[in-house]
Amino acid sequence: MSSGKHVVLAFDSIHDVIKAEKIIVRHGIWCDLIPTPRELSSDCGMSIECRTDDLPDLESLRENGALEWRDIHRPE
Amino acid sequence: MVHVGANPGRSGHRLSAQAARIVFDTRQGLAELFGVSDSRQIVFTSNATAGLNIALHGMLGPRDHVVTTSMEHNSVMRPLRHLARERGVRITVVAADREGRVDPAAIREALEPKTRLVAINHGSNVVGCIQPIAQIKEAIGKVPLLVDAAQTAGSYPISIERDGIDLLAFSGHKSLLGPAGTGGLYVRPELDLPPLVRGGTGSRSESDQQPDFRPDKYESGTLNTCGIAGLGAGVRFILERGVETIHNHEMNLLDVFLERLRRIEGVVLYGPSSTEARLPTVSLNVEGKSPSQVGGLLDKRHDIMVRVGLHCAPDAHRTIGTFPDGTVRFSAGALNTTDEMEQAVAAVDEIARS
Structure with a gap:
């Protein structure tokens, strides 16, 4: 997570992280599990890093209820 | 893992x-x-x-x-x-x-x-x-x-x-x-x-x-x-x-077990008489012998391990009329076979005759 090319999705629990990871992978979208960055204060220990380019696809999954996250971090 | x-x-x-x-x-x-x-x-x-x-x-x-x-x-x-x-x-x-x-x-x-x-x-x-x-x-x-x-x-x-x-x-x-x-x-x-x-x-x-x-x-x-x-x-x-398949298998085992046990003189069976709405768990006693005697013989002479006594459920034994001595309890599972049930019946038969 070094540039504006990536976003980080944050979740309440590790259960929610793994659930989201499975859904994202199933839709052929790249993602990686990373230790939650300090900028996301309220967290579980792990977050999901995705490409900023994939954000529209992720947001449409969220809108149709297939995917949920608690918070999103967009590095400058 | x-x-x-x-x-x-x-x-x-x-x-x-x-x-x-x-x-x-x-x-x-x-x-x-x-x-x-x-x-x-x-x-x-x-x-x-x-x-x-x-x-x-x-x-x-x-x-x-x-x-x-x-x-x-x-x-x-x-x-x-x-x-x-x-x-x-x-x-x-x-x-x-x-x-x-x-x-x-x-x-x-x-x-x-x-x-x-x-x-x-x-x-x-x-x-x-x-x-x-x-x-x-x-x-x-x-x-x-x-x-x-x-x-x-x-x-x-x-x-x-x-x-x-x-x-x-x-x-x-x-x-x-x-x-x-x-x-x-x-x-x-x-x-x-x-x-x-x-x-x-x-x-x-x-x-x-x-x-x-x-x-x-x-x-x-x-x-x-x-x-x-x-x-x-x-x-x-x-x-x-499939849980239905497993349940049906267990009921087939139970059918064999109950049907053969009923033919043995001196065996008292408790609980439901049919396989309707039940598990393959069977409580029995052998007349003239305590549950612990029967359980000991099953283990040492027949390599069959059962639980005897009150099964942590004293009120259930009061309900079926077996308090305070309890029963000998057999239970079958998804991986048991008809052959094993027949072996268990033969063991109970031998104990009842002894």
Whole structure:
């Protein structure tokens, strides 16, 4: 997570992280599990890093209820 | 699992993630098996007893009323007697018939305005009878129903959301084919149930307050990840084979067992006489011999291991008329064969003749 090319999705629990990871992978979208960055204060220990380019696809999954996250971090 | 000795949710490294995936997959499998749409409502515990304690301690406040049955295990009765002493909880025990079955109408008649919970043993660990939980829920309406599924999970179809079950505790090491030290509790999402144990969850670490989201709310401290991996393998086996198929197999074994046992002079059988709504659990006695004598002979001479005595359910034995000596209890499972049932019958026959 070094540039504006990536976003980080944050979740309440590790259960929610793994659930989201499975859904994202199933839709052929790249993602990686990373230790939650300090900028996301309220967290579980792990977050999901995705490409900023994939954000529209992720947001449409969220809108149709297939995917949920608690918070999103967009590095400058 | 051999290569994944990490703690799910506590670190950001790949082994921790892999441990979390194992726990997630097991939880999802259980949700599928039990007819639960959101697996977050199923929490892992160390056994069914721990799940029952969360449910009973969380549901029953000062002077609340609870309805239960004479077929309960001590895992329900001992916490209830404790809550009666500590919180003034009032307990009504509805009597089952001699076969161990409870009438849903009798449960309804026992309800009072302050009844906060109905606690029912789904399948008896003494005589194998199944209680009609869907009809019981229909009879009690909005009063929450706690089901003790220690004996039935994995052996008899369970449909939590369809049947309106509010709480369900299960053990992992019985018909779910998991290791000892595994189990869990389903909690209906609308129930505001406080946890029994609070502590580290790997989430909201900046806060010294217990998280209110599930499953973390009820899962403080490191989970039994190795045990949960084993439980996951058991659940996959059951889902692949199908719980109906397993139940039918067990009823075929039971048919053979009961039919041959009935021909042996001096054997007294307890519980339901048919294979309708029951588990492959059979209690018997041999005339002229104590349960412990019979159990000892089965073990030492025939390599057959059974449990004798009161099976942690003294009221159930009072119900079927076998208190205080108890019975010899046989139980079959998904992996038993007809041949093994015949061997068991031959052993009982030899003991009855000796």
